[in-house]
Amino acid sequence: MSDVRTTPTSDRGFFDEGQYPGIFAWLLSTDHKRIGLLYFWCIIAFFCVGATLGLLLRLELFAPGETIMSAQTYNATFTLHGVIMIFLFIIPGIPAAFGNLIMPIQIGARDVAFPKLNLFSWYLYITGAILAVTSLFTGGGPPDTGWTFYVPFSAQTSTNVSLAAVAVFILGFSSILTGLNFVTTIHRLRTEGMTWMRIPLFTWSLYATAWIQILATPVIGITVALLFAERVIGTGLFDPAQGGDPIMFQHLFWIYSHPAVYIMILPGMGVVSDIIPVFSRKPCFGYKAIVVSSLAIAFAGSLVWAHHMYTSGMSDMAVLVFSFLTFIVAIPSAIKVFNWLATLYEGSILLDPPLLYALSFILLFTIGGLTGLVLGAAAADVHVHDTYFVVGHFHFVMFGGTGMAFFAAMHYWLPKIYGRMYDKTIATVAWAIMVIGFLILYISMKIVGMQGMPRRYYDYVPEFTSLNQLATVGSWILAVGLVLMFANIFRGIFKGDPVGDNPWGGASLEWQIPSPPPMENFGEEDPVVTHGPYDFTKAGIL
């Protein structure tokens, strides 16, 4: 890449160049980096709330019977834990926070295609989040349906499902607008020389994700709108008494919510694909295969929704077809894993925190993915459906996958954004504690699920006590790791030592500009790209 450095007008880059005074520099800013940070801090806050709720759930399950909360409170708590973690943390997590922060820089753009729309998406996100929280304290009390809002219960419960449905609709709208903004940006604003095959894999993953956001999210919009209508005006499209079919709600719900798990995981895979070459000092193995597999996952992910419904009472033919299609999705995911491992092979590996988090992603995601195949096979699924095996599985892929990738992205890119470095030793210790706690917590869940413990109950038979206690102890270890990690990284980005432009030796565009990046990212001239994102030789790093 040609020399795109300019003398920064200030050491603090875009932090010093707000258009409006005080807080309005943030609340009215259309700069992609400021919007990215607005998302980032909100998402961190919601993650902390969601994690606290999760810890409370584990505490309730420390012993059989009622320990710290009643059955109804437990139902509301796991619903809230799910809604917050899914709609307010994992779905917007990497795309809205790190996508906004990094993607335009990676393609050599000064901002996204529609900056005002970008800010509007953030306001929609906040509005949806506030409504979701409001639904807890108004109406008939906090929703107790689980995050899936299945009818007929969700249509009948007296709790405040209607408001929660509105919140989900608005959050979906926010996600759609971010998606269409990103697709347009990646098509239209790539700088000179940034050909499709020179786009960093993180941006590629966001591109695939954004298409899912555009094409699948409207379906959850209409689904919750129909649920709202059923509750408020009695149009019982899912009500058997009015000729409706409750299973159609599940179809519509999963037509979005299964592709949505790829909205959650694809950007995480993109983060890992960007990190591994940098810390192996090797070009990414199978760049094109990873690109194609991202697009293949996006497409195949929209064919498999009904594998959540094997025991719902849908036809055996559908079970057969969707079970078969489900196995197809495993192929592109496995392609990625093999490519990451091949990139690491014979590389000069630097065991810095971003790589450690990325490696734990590979381990935990692979375990989660393989247990997903157990669930994808219809016969095995009938045995473990709605048990803690499922809970263990999706925490492995969602938390062990996307969560770890989110932390990897934090350790990789926050020094660039804030221009300061955290303590790498503490980050490594925190990582080790987290992985140990994680494995204890979720492996226990998988075993107890295999033994038949159903999910979504506040109580269990005494035979399951020891594994549940082990899981709860694991959750405490995990929490200690999380607190240490957050404390270290936040202390680092505010008080740590300044980093140079390129602390990790990356070859993509974001490492060629000052840290923190200046307003509009690049100097007077747009950058001209002359080599691929992982060509460390041509970038002069090797």
Add this chain to the structure above:
Amino acid sequence: MSGHVHKDYTGAKFGMWLFLFTEVLLFGGLFLLYAVYLARYPQEFISAGKELNVWFGGGNTMVLLTSSLFVAISITALRRGAKTLCLRLLGSTIVCAAIFMVNKYFEWSAKISHGIYPGSDHMKEMQPGEMVFFNLYYLTTGLHGLHVIIGALVIAWAMILIKKDRVNADDWVILENAGLYWHLVDLIWIFVFPLYYLILH
């Protein structure tokens, strides 16, 4: 992008098309339910469909197609510098939207006065498939009607910008995108009309 002000027309239109896709998928959920329930209750859908008045539906189809023509021509007019003609055409489009909604109002009123509305006693005595048909009918035409209103507001907003010369013969992409939205409203209706009003007469 400061420094060199430049509008990316293709980008703006592409963004609008992406948004239209989301609208198609939103209505897609309702069409999906229609397809599934039609397969389950073919006879009841026919008997319930006979209750709908082809003249209301057909008339509204004409109105929307004509309004789409006005919008399409208005863009050509603006680009040829015929600002007054453009504004008149857009005004006519809004009048068409109003006619459509008034029609819809009378149609719904007639249904409701016959006791056909979600949750009514009369509906509860119907066959299950007929209840589904009418529930779907109200939700689909209701959501579509909402889009007609939003579309009319967007057109009105474009008219204001044209009056102020903020949208003009050299910079018309806002009108183009407003037009695209309006055509989408028409497109949805093109499918709603035969599916609900013409099913096996």
Add this chain to the structure above:
Amino acid sequence: MSEEHAHIVQYKTFAIVWIGLLILTGLTVAVAQYNLGAMNIWVALGIATLKSGLVIAFFMHMKYESRLFQLSLFAALAILAIFIGLNFFDVLYR
């Protein structure tokens, strides 16, 4: 202004398309008077698809847009078709 000065469509073209749309509307109403069994719905959908094709190609200028626009539209419609179509593995065999 725009680098690629988009095609200006003639009034006449629009008028012809509009007349075509009205004729097709009449046709779909006429066909609905005959009982063709299950074919009625497919004929109605076929005519509606033709009509929407006209609206998209001319009124919405898709005919004059780049391949990117056309492919994207195709992708969106294909996904919708998949969403609706795969449901029938459940609905038809239950």
